Each structure stands twice: as C-alpha cells, then as structure tokens.
Amino acid sequence: MPPPKVQGGNVMYELEIELEDSDPRIWRKIVIACGYPVKALHYAIRAAFEWNGLQTCIFLAPGFSVQTASDLDTPWLKQADAHNEDHFTIEQLFANEPPDVIYQYSFTENYYHRIRLARHFTVEPGQNTTKCIAGEYAAPPEEVGGMDGFEDFKAAMAGPHDGDWKDMHRWYKAQAFGHPWDPDLVDLDEINKYLSSIPYWL
Numbered sequence: 065m066p067p068p069k070v071q072g073g074n075v076m077y078e079l080e081i082e083l084e085d086s087d088p089r090i091w092r093k094i095v096i097a098c099g100y101p102v103k104a105l106h107y108a109i110r111a112a113f114e115w116n117g118l119q120t121c122i123f124l125a126p127g128f129s130v131q132t133a134s135d136l137d138t139p140w141l142k143q144a145d146a147h148n149e150d151h152f153t154i155e156q157l158f159a160n161e162p163p164d165v166i167y168q169y170s171f172t173e174n175y176y177h178r179i180r181l182a183r184h185f186t187v188e189p190g191q192n193t194t195k196c197i198a199g200e201y202a203a204p205p206e207e208v209g210g211m212d213g214f215e216d217f218k219a220a221m222a223g224p225h226d227g228d229w230k231d232m233h234r235w236y237k238a239q240a241f242g243h244p245w246d247p248d249l250v251d252l253d254e255i256n257k258y259l260s261s262i263p264y265w266l
Contacts (some may be wrong), residue, residue: 072097072104072192077154078183081109081167083203084176085211092199092250097192098155098184102130104194104262105154109167109177111258112196113203119170122146126160173210194259199250205239221245 077098083090092112096105102123110117123130130149157165158181167177204214220232236245243249 073099074187074189074192075099075155076185076187076192077158077181078185078197079105080180080182081112082178082180083113084178086201088201090199090201090203092196093182094194094196096154096194098153098158100154100194102149102152102154102157103132105157106132106149106167107262108194108196108259109169109179111255111262112199113169113177114255115169115203116206119173119206121167121169123149123157124166124168125157126162126164130157170210173204173207173213175204175210194262196252196255196259199252200248202245202247202249205236205245207239218247221247 075098076095078093078095081092081094090113092109094108094112096108105123106121107117109115121132129146130152131146132149163181165179167179169175169177204211205217208214208217217232217236220229221236223229
C-alpha cells in the first residue's frame with residue numbers, strides 16, 4: 065500500500081479519546097483531518113495527554129494494528145502482524161466496524177486510550193487545523209507506574225509534603241514538568257500551541 069497523501073484534506077474527524085480505567089474519567093476531544101497519516105493522530109494524542117512520546121505505542125483497530133516505523137524495526141517491540149503507521153490514513157484506521165480504536169501507549173505502563181469517532185464534517189480549504197477542543201482531568205505523569213501507580217501518585221500529591229509521600233513529591237519536582245501538579249488541569253491553549261507546531265507531513 066503506497067503512503068497516503070499528506071495534506072490531510074478538508075474532511076475532519078471529531079474524536080473522543082478516553083483513558084481507560086481512569087476515575088474520574090480522563091478524556092479529550094480533538095478534531096483532525098482524516099486524510100492525514102496515522103502518525104499525525106499519534107502526535108495529537110501525545111499532545112492532548114501531555115505524553116512525551118518516548119514510549120512504545122500501537123493502534124489496535126478492528127482487524128489490524130499499526131505501529132511506528134521505528135518500533136517495527138526493533139524486534140522486541142514489533143507486534144505480530146502490525147503495519148507501518150506511515151502507510152495508513154486516519155480514515156483507514158476507522159474504516160471497519162465497530163469503528164472504535166484502541167491506542168496503547170507504553171508497553172510497560174499500558175495506558176489504553178479508547179478512541180471513538182463522534183462525527184465528521186467538512187471545512188473550507190486551509191481550515192483543517194488540528195485542535196483539542198475539550199477535555200477533563202490531567203493525565204498520569206510519565207513513568208508513574210501505570211494506572212495503579214497513578215492512584216498512589218494522586219494520593220501522595222494530595223497529602224503532606226513529608227513523611228511517606230516525601231519521595232513522590234521529590235520525584236515529581238525532579239521531572240521538570242513545568243508546573244505544579246494539578247489534577248484538574250487541561251491547558252487547551254498549551255496543547256493547541258504544540259499541535260500547531262507538529263509537522264504532519266513527516
């Protein structure tokens with residue numbers, strides 16, 4: 065299958081993305097041109113949930129899966145029968161029934177994002193900007209230990225900065241995330257600033 069054309073087109077998908085097993089429910093809603101390669105969606109999810117993108121990942125669609133080219137070239141990361149995400153568009157990713165797609169981020173911490181195609185719509189040429197338009201609650205910090213570790217982290221950050229939780233506070237501060245921990249924070253302006261800088265044609 066030849067690589068898709070990269071301009072993205074003027075048909076937009078509105079995608080609702082939920083981090084499974086999160087309580088309260090951590091979710092984002094993004095709009096993205098369905099003609100972009102799947103790699104663009106990987107970058108968009110990374111931005112929306114503030115992942116650093118250094119972990120392995122895979123899209124699990126009905127009947128097939130896709131991975132990054134670098135993961136496919138690494139024997140211990142390549143999943144059986146996975147395809148190169150550069151060779152599929154977002155439209156193709158959601159073509160089969162049921163249209164929900166799972167995005168697994170990190171093969172060790174196992175963050176599963178359920179992606180639902182809420183609707184599609186057409187925009188004028190040049191108006192196909194990728195945006196995060198809504199969301200609730202901060203996603204887990206990188207390397208926190210999966211969803212179980214995230215629960216411990218939230219308890220630690222809500223408690224005193226000494227005693228049993230002191231090491232967790234020190235760890236978070238050392239990560240240089242750029243802001244104090246706020247479980248309610250979803251900074252759409254910052255997310256969209258990053259999204260506007262993504263070279264989707266790469």
